[in-house]
Amino acid sequence: MKTLKEKQIEIPLQNLYPKNKFSFVDLFSGIGGFRIPLEELGGKCLAYSEIDQQAIKVYRQNFLNYLNDDEIELGDITKIDSFPSNVDLIVGGVPCQPWSVAGKLKGFDDPRGKLWFDVIRLVNKSQPKAFIFENVRGLASPTNRESFEYLLKQFESINYCVKWKLINSYDFGVPQSRERVFIVGIRNDLENALEYQFPEPVKYKQKLSDIIDEIKHCQPIKKVKLSSDILFNGQIPPSRNRFQKDDELNDFFIFSDLRNGHTTIHSWDLIxxxxxxxxxxxxxxxxxxxxxxxxxxxxxxxxxxxxxxxxxxxxxxxxxxxxxxxxxxxxxxxxxxxxKNSSGINNIYRIFLPNSEMICTLTATGTKDFIATVSISADNPQEYKKLFLEKIYKPRKFKPITAIDCSKLQGFPDWFKLHENESIAKKQFGNAVSIPAVLEITKQLIKLL
Missing domain, CATH: 1.10.10.10 (Winged helix-like DNA-binding domain superfamily/Winged helix DNA-binding domain)
Incomplete structure (x- = not known):
């Protein structure tokens, strides 16, 4: 007997939503993270804009054929003059580097930061019914808050009701903690412009072992409940996040000589x-x-x-x-x-167990994260670490995160054709938007439109 969720997965969303229900333009299209869920919801892409040739190659091989040979390739957004008329929705993942620590937080002083003004120009010119834009959480951080509020006011000044929210992909069904700012705007003259609400998190959650092929054989582990006295010597560290339970052993091990948690592996543990x-x-x-x-x-x-x-x-x-x-x-x-914390030890920073409900954010530059290919369980921290070293680390029972893994962790469908170069494909998925998050955000929007 299949569950309701399994039955729903079997029914393509294209069969649930009529074709060409709305039209959209895909800015900063990358490899199509926005396009896939929008087409599933009945959208028709009129045009796309991208300058990365490797991304364009993957985009074209997945979406463009003789059936849509009238679709416009807009090219560099800074040079777009002619734009499709009567478009319902404009979407895009605006380059995020100017607003991140990795990009040195240059904001509007970075040429990529100024691309927002081209976005505003095109939205103002075409006046779509709505738009959805995505960026790193740093855009809404205190450091960049003045610039962020300025952007919101610019959208409001061109006739849009604007709402934004920090969304974690994990809350929409993928085992990846990926926080991104989503900005949704609806044209003021539309009847329901003020009514948009961001979606609530979905109820079902997946573990790494649910989607990564090499570890699907790993059986779920029922974890032992432990007191904070055993786990933290009575003092719970304030730095713990939502994925670290205060009464359970962590689902990952971190390699660092600068920290000392119950699943921290030090260099002096390895020799x-x-x-x-x-x-x-x-x-x-x-x-x-x-x-x-x-x-x-x-x-x-x-x-x-x-x-x-x-x-x-x-x-x-x-x-x-x-x-x-x-x-x-x-x-x-x-x-x-x-x-240096992120450098890890012996080129390993973290190893996530198959039972983990999430992996940390995929990035374009890559991480030193790995996935264990066997499961372990214990009823105390000392035994847990000992088992990890004996059963996983020493026999090398862990694997790197592949491009195919990245595809699944971002919610891309099985039919999607990856770039043939592994490192380029991984970079592209690190830059992509999580499909399930876009799907749920857009569902809420098209109900109003």
Whole structure:
């Protein structure tokens, strides 16, 4: 007996919504993350705009053929003059780098940041019934808030009722934590312009093992409930996020010498070290960020300071840790070799277990994240870490995230043809919008239109 959800999945959305119910233009089209859900909902694409030739190649091989050879390729948005008339909806994932830390937060000082003004120009010129635009969460951050509010006012000034919300793809059925700002505008003269509401999260959730082929054999693990005393020595860290339960063991292991959670793997866990050496490392870890030792976020510590913290310490013990490539010397002070969190250890930052409900945000530049291919369970943190090292890390029972994995984590359908180059395909999915999120946001919109 199939569940209602399984039956719904079998029915193509194209059969639920009439063809050509509305028209749309796909700006910053990328590989088609907006187009797929809009066509499923009955939309007809009139034109698309993109300048990345590799993205255009994938877009054309998936969507363009003799049936729609009248579709317009608009090219560079800054050079668009002629634009389809009577378009119902304009959509697009506007380049996000100017508003992200990775893009150095240059905002409108970045040429890509100025592309918003071309978006506003085209919306003003064509006056579609509505629009949907997507960007990184940094656009609405306190750092960029003044610029963001200016953009919203510009849309309002050209006759639109504008609403925005920070949406996480995880809330719409994919096991990826991906927060993005979505901006929806409806033309003021339309009867329902003020009534749009962003969709509520869907009820069903998927785990990594539900969508990644190599781990579909892994059986679900029923996790043991544990007290905060066991997990955190009684003090729950404030940095924990919504995917980390306060009464359960984490669904991932993080490789870092700068943190010390119950699923943190340190460099001294991976090679043979003595109890005293581990004490030295943990002492440096716990004290390196204290302001009394310097103004940096992490400060090298001298032998004299460490001697005060560990009275039995001998300098030759520190030298041994240098020889083991765990510590390095900076101006006669000691710091971890692995002193950048995102760099991880041995080129690994995180390994997610098959039972995990999410993986962290896919990016165009890639991450050092992996997926375990076997499951483990334990009833205490010490056994959990021991099992991870013995059953997963040492025998290399984990896999990199492939382009096909990225496709599924972004909600792309099985029929979608990927770029033949693995690294280019992964970059494209890192830049793409999550299809299930667009689907639900647009469903709400076309009900009004």
């Amino acid at each position: 043979k070290t003595t109890e005293k050496e581990r004490l030295i490392c943990l002492t440096i870890l716990k004290n390196r960020r204290k302001k009394i030792y310097g103004g940096k976020d992490g400060n090298p510590l001298s032998y004299e300071i460490l001697k005060e913290l560990i009275p039995t310490l001998k300098e030759e013990e520190l030298r041994i840790l240098v020889d083991k490539n765990i510590l390095k010397i900076i101006d006669n002070k000691y710091e971890f070799v692995n002193s």
